Amino acid sequence: MKFLLTSSGICNPSIAGALVDLLGKPIAESTALFVPTGVYPFPGGGESAWKAIHGRPSTPLAELGWKSVGMLELTALPTIRRENWVPAVREADALLVWGGDVLYLTYWLRRSGLADLLPSLDDTVWVGVSAGSIAVTPYNCDAEFDLQFVPDGSDMGRGADRALGLVDFTLYPHLNHPDMEDTTPANIRKWASGIPVPTYAIDDSTAIKVVDGAVEVVSEGDWELIDP
Secondary structure (H helix, E strand, O other), X not given: OEEEEEOOOOOOHHHHHHHHHHHOOOHHHOEEEEEOHHHOOOOOHHHHHHHHHHOOOOOOOOOOOXXXXXXXXXXXXXXXXXXXXXXXXXXXXXXXXXXXXXXXXXXXXXXXXXXXXXXHOOOOEEEEEOHHHHOOOOEOOOHHHHHHHOOOOOOOOOOOOEOXXXXXXXXXXXXXXXXXXXXXXXXXXXXXXXXXXXXXXXXXXXXXXXXXXEEEEEEOOOEEEEOO
């Protein structure tokens, strides 16, 4: 699988160029499945999911001019025969994975069976936004925040600090975002000091491109690599 891990979608020409390079063809000739699941735990999550699918100018993703876009709702997959959704995933050129609650998203990636399928998708491009990017790293930088949305009595909070680990570094998005107090360089370095893998802190104009384990930073903004 190939990865384009962003804070804020395909928001500038450099990140758009990286996406086309990963697809190996124009976006207009490529198919995508949109995963909104991570946003549901937040107040107004259903409305936010619709806005994400419909398209947001500040966070472009679904509205980029794809040949086709379908929705892949992870919470529905356990109730559907695998032969009715697995072929659609295998045929898609890209999985567009929206942000929200990393803990909830990774829980449903595993519970749905999609996480088990991902390693076999050699040519598929995972395009993550915020939580959708953090989810494929080994560690969840939002674990403390996410836990407040775990339902009472649920086992969802077990291992809240861990994500899927499909790449060998972790990610802290929204570097220096004015509305997110935890995204200062000092706070990110403090968190990263307890993590045994490299951490990329990236702002909303930066993305991380990964092909066969090779990492490339694509940026028109600011970023920092913090070694363990």
